[in-house]
Amino acid sequence: MKTNEQKNGGLSALMTIAYRNIWRNGRRTALCVTAIAIAVFFNIFMQAWMEGMIDGIEEVVRTYETGHVNIVAAGFERDKEYFPVQYPVADGRNAQELIDNIEKLPHVRAALPRITSYATLFDSTVKHALLWGIDVEKELKVNIFNLTDRDDGLKDGRYPKKGEAECAIGSILARKMGLKIGDKLPLKTVSAQFSDKYFNPTIVGVFEFDYRKYDEDVIIVPFDKLQKILVLGQGTQQLFVYADNASWSAAIKTDIGALVGKGNFVREWRDNYWVAMLQQSTFLYFIIFGVFQVVASFLIINTVLMVIHERIKEIGMMGALGMTRREIVSVFFFEAVYLSIFGALIGCAVGGAASYIGSLFPLDLEFFTGGGMKDMPISSTIFIKFSPGIVAGGFVFGVAVSAACTLIPSLKSAFIEPVEALRR
Amino acid sequence: MKKQMFHSIAITLTVFILGAAAAIAQDQPNAMALLAKIDANEVYKTISYKGQMIVDYQGKRYLKEFVAFGRGRTDSFVEFLNPEDKGTKYLKKEGRLYVYSPDSEEVMLISGHLLKESMMGSDMSYEDAIDNETLSARYTPALSGSEELKNGKAWILDLTAKKKTESYPKQKLWIDSSTGDLVRYELYALSGAKLKEYALHKAQTIGGRRFPVESEMRDLLRKGSRTTFLMNEVVLDGAISDSKFSMRNLER
Numbered sequence: 013m014k015t016n017e018q019k020n021g022g023l024s025a026l027m028t029i030a031y032r033n034i035w036r037n038g039r040r041t042a043l044c045v046t047a048i049a050i051a052v053f054f055n056i057f058m059q060a061w062m063e064g065m066i067d068g069i070e071e072v073v074r075t076y077e078t079g080h081v082n083i084v085a086a087g088f089e090r091d092k093e094y095f096p097v098q099y100p101v102a103d104g105r106n107a108q109e110l111i112d113n114i115e116k117l118p119h120v121r122a123a124l125p126r127i128t129s130y131a132t133l134f135d136s137t138v139k140h141a142l143l144w145g146i147d148v149e150k151e152l153k154v155n156i157f158n159l160t161d162r163d164d165g166l167k168d169g170r171y172p173k174k175g176e177a178e179c180a181i182g183s184i185l186a187r188k189m190g191l192k193i194g195d196k197l198p199l200k201t202v203s204a205q206f207s208d209k210y211f212n213p214t215i216v217g218v219f220e221f222d223y224r225k226y227d228e229d230v231i232i233v234p235f236d237k238l239q240k241i242l243v244l245g246q247g248t249q250q251l252f253v254y255a256d257n258a259s260w261s262a263a264i265k266t267d268i269g270a271l272v273g274k275g276n277f278v279r280e281w282r283d284n285y286w287v288a289m290l291q292q293s294t295f296l297y298f299i300i301f302g303v304f305q306v307v308a309s310f311l312i313i314n315t316v317l318m319v320i321h322e323r324i325k326e327i328g329m330m331g332a333l334g335m336t337r338r339e340i341v342s343v344f345f346f347e348a349v350y351l352s353i354f355g356a357l358i359g360c361a362v363g364g365a366a367s368y369i370g371s372l373f374p375l376d377l378e379f380f381t382g383g384g385m386k387d388m389p390i391s392s393t394i395f396i397k398f399s400p401g402i403v404a405g406g407f408v409f410g411v412a413v414s415a416a417c418t419l420i421p422s423l424k425s426a427f428i429e430p431v432e433a434l435r436r
Numbered sequence: 437m438k439k440q441m442f443h444s445i446a447i448t449l450t451v452f453i454l455g456a457a458a459a460i461a462q463d464q465p466n467a468m469a470l471l472a473k474i475d476a477n478e479v480y481k482t483i484s485y486k487g488q489m490i491v492d493y494q495g496k497r498y499l500k501e502f503v504a505f506g507r508g509r510t511d512s513f514v515e516f517l518n519p520e521d522k523g524t525k526y527l528k529k530e531g532r533l534y535v536y537s538p539d540s541e542e543v544m545l546i547s548g549h550l551l552k553e554s555m556m557g558s559d560m561s562y563e564d565a566i567d568n569e570t571l572s573a574r575y576t577p578a579l580s581g582s583e584e585l586k587n588g589k590a591w592i593l594d595l596t597a598k599k600k601t602e603s604y605p606k607q608k609l610w611i612d613s614s615t616g617d618l619v620r621y622e623l624y625a626l627s628g629a630k631l632k633e634y635a636l637h638k639a640q641t642i643g644g645r646r647f648p649v650e651s652e653m654r655d656l657l658r659k660g661s662r663t664t665f666l667m668n669e670v671v672l673d674g675a676i677s678d679s680k681f682s683m684r685n686l687e688r
Binding site: 091098132134136139177198200202203205206207208209210211212240241243 | 491493494496498500516520521524535537539540542544547548549550553554555556557
């Protein structure tokens with residue numbers, strides 16, 4: 013009966029044999045290692061890219077579309093693509109009172125009132141735009157509008173002051189309409205009472221956000237001014253609530269639901285269509301990466317099969333000398349595992365380095381999309397996400413898939429009869 | 437013999453058919469005359485009235501009140517009185533439409549694509565409101581038949597625009613055969629798609645002319661929308677100062 017020591021020693025010996033074997037054909041080993049390395053690099057880099065993009069989308073959604081928790085009236089939710097203003101939050105209850113009550117809730121950092129409304133411009137080049145009524149001062153304490161430069165997004169001038177007939181417009185909109193600071197921007201909008209309201213604000217600033225849709229379509233006006241023009245009384249069309257940490261969103265949503273009561277729609281940022289869709293599609297990416305890894309592993313499978321075929325006499329001799337089937341299989345399996353490990357290590361080093369460098373330099377997504385994805389809440393600039401977790405995951409995934417793929421061809425060696433093998 | 441008999445029957449029938457057609461034609465009014473009558477009804481020196489616009493849109497009702505003054509077909513002035521729109525004034529002068537909004541505190545010219553927008557949330561566009569020319573000048577009418585409506589028989593006129601630039605290339609009018617009231621009309625796009633519908637609910641004779649004191653307009657491109665127009669205290673050919681139609685009055 014073999015002792016534990018003998019067993020361990022046996023395993024160590026088999027591993028040593030396997031390690032020596034992989035250097036018997038350096039070129040073949042290099043080819044295998046390269047294939048695995050490319051697959052692992054691809055997986056790590058693509059995952060870092062995807063996570064960076066998802067982070068960018070989530071950031072844009074939280075900043076512009078939903079906050080951490082978004083509160084609107086049920087009527088608004090029904091027709092939300094038209095941004096109706098005739099359905100204020102909590103039946104037009106005083107917005108400031110609501111904000112005060114919400115900000116008293118645990119883990120709430122700030123509650124911001126916002127109004128979005130369609131405007132018809134007097135200009136014939138660009139006929140329509142979106143009016144965005146925000147409390148600029150408060151917004152800038154909570155949100156970063158330009159994710160690339162990590163600033164307020166102002167390109168030129170300043171933001172409009174409270175109560176003033178002023179506005180700031182997106183850089184692309186300004187360019188299209190040939191407008192500059194000091195120009196007037198006459199427009200028409202429709203009030204909560206369904207009446208035409210005319211407004212002629214002076215442009216005091218030009219902004220450049222990371223959300224192209226806003227640069228192209230949005231006119232920022234003071235919240236209180238738009239509230240008055242749209243005859244909203246003291247109410248607001250939407251409330252954006254920001255938590256101390258995004259993970260508190262669900263708890264805050266429940267508390268707010270109880271506070272604002274029925275007839276209102278409270279949504280967490282994770283409920284956003286794009287966020288939900290991306291989260292669901294991560295499984296798809298996992299499958300894609302898996303397929304890529306399996307394809308790369310075909311090279312190892314092929315190598316193992318070739319090695320078994322080449323060393324058929326050697327296998328016979330190993331069997332004749334008393335090696336068990338399990339031990340023979342182990343040698344070939346360890347050879348494949350070594351190739352996988354070396355490949356994965358190189359892939360991790362290159363992929364990790366590439367994603368780390370990518371995380372330092374923002375990538376202009378519009379260069380790839382040509383601005384064609386403006387309706388998708390995606391940041392124009394993405395930062396590739398470098399994470400040791402992604403690198404470690406890539407390594408484990410690469411080794412596991414490649415090693416698993418070689419298990420079956422390795423078993424082939426176990427079914428070779430020593431006598432038959434020596435006769436060849 | 438047979439041939440002779442056939443000829444005499446054919447001649448008798450032809451004479452009978454032609455006679456019947458002439459009798460029917462005498463019964464039917466002339467399309468141009470019908471349209472001219474509609475236009476003539478709208479000719480006055482001045483008009484003033486208090487109006488109400490009730491907009492029903494997606495289950496909500498919005499009431500707008502205003503006073504309106506008009507002179508001929510070219511000049512008109514409207515001031516909104518309901519609290520939400522108080523101070524909003526429109527002036528139509530020399531074919532141009534100006535608005536004064538208390539929010540902007542300045543007069544603005546409504547032109548171009550803005551004219552196609554809904555006026556004060558109603559089913560009527562600015563363009564619908566500022567037509568200067570008569571229907572006879574803009575459209576070629578053709579009588580397409582008659583229809584029995586709730587209040588009697590109505591003639592149906594099909595109008596085809598003379599100019600390609602007309603907002604509604606085709607119109608269909610129903611004219612009350614006894615009163616001459618324009619009881620219903622439909623406005624069509626060039627494709628033949630129906631864009632708007634109008635229905636007269638109540639007309640009154642004021643100063644020898646028929647006035648649509650209660651009517652309804654539906655913009656079919658707006659789902660679940662209807663606007664009812666009410667005219668009260670209509671005064672025809674009364675004295676209205678020139679200053680009423682001035683830019684200064686708009687800004688005042």
